[in-house]
Amino acid sequence: MGKEFIIDKVFDAVFVCAGVYTDPFHASVTKLDNFAGTITHSRDYRTPGKYAGKRVTILGSGPSSFDIALDLQPVATEVVVSVSKTDLFNLKQQYANGVFPSNLKVVDWIDHVDDDGWLVFGDGSKVMSDVLMFCTGYKISFPFLDASCGVTIENERHVQPLYKHMIHTQRPTMFFINILRSPISFNTAYAQVPVAMKILAGAVKLPSADEMETESELEYQQRLSVGIPGFKAHGFLGCGDFSLFSYYRDLATMAGTAVSLPLDMMETLLQKLIHNISKNCATHKNISYEQPERGQRLVRKYSRPRVQRLLSNS
Secondary structure (H helix, E strand, C coil), X not given: CCCCCCCCCCCXXXXXXXXXXXXXXXXXXXXXXXXXXXXXXXXXXCCCHHHCCCEEEEECCCHHHHHHHHXXXXXXXXXXXXXXXXXXXXXXXXXXXXXXXXXXXXXXXXXXXXXXXXXXXXXXXXXXXCEEEECCCEECCCCCCCHHHCCEEECCCEEEXXXXXXXXXXXXXXXXXXXXXXXXXXHHHHHHHHHHHHHHCCCCCCCCHHHHHHHHHHHHHHHHHCCCCHHHCCECCCCCCCCHHHHHHHHHHHHCCCCCXXXXXHHHHHHHHHHHHHHCCCCHHHCCEEECCCCEEEEXXXXXXXXXXXXXXX
């Protein structure tokens, strides 16, 4: 085995770009120890073959839950999707409308596991499953940051003290890039990095640390006041008036630059995408989305075999 080295260096700035799709989050389930089957997380899902002939219950109502459910349905004996109250994509209504095959059903959020190992849901129904899969997202964690950095994480997803979801208020040359929860969060770096570079160049003057923390806390309390849970402190999907595109425009205004992303087009396409998913998540990938003024296809059609090839190669 090689030797381990610790090297101390001083830098003018630090960009934390570690992503937020590494450390799986498992929602709390009462009496989970009673479940005798396999417990897994969507992070570890690749292909449906290992679930052939099994009864699978999926916890979650986001894209990973219905993507995996539809992938499993042809091979699994039964697929049950347990959705939260928010049910962002109207999966329960789609189920009521007969959108899904007969061996795929949608139920309320899980309530507990009974003494015999049955999964009991909020509506009183229950199933016996071989696999319980959490499609419940990810924690935010930075195990490489020393405590002296002064970074804390509440509810496993609320990073503090950050201004504009990216700037360390006490150490304003430390930037956290793309920790947002959004269906198109990978574009966020294009909005955040120019702001960080302007700050480092001295072209953007930040408010005082106290002012930044006061503004950040005000936004957090506003989110809580309209029913957005604390773990969505950096969320921009299903968060009402807290729009990702408004956030992008706010950053551009702060930096005094033009928005580098085609926000109007992206916003329109995202609205159409969410509408189509909420109407029929089983067929939405067959739809192509066109840029009206150019007629250029921006979203490729992915057939299910294509998706499986992508998963098997990841």
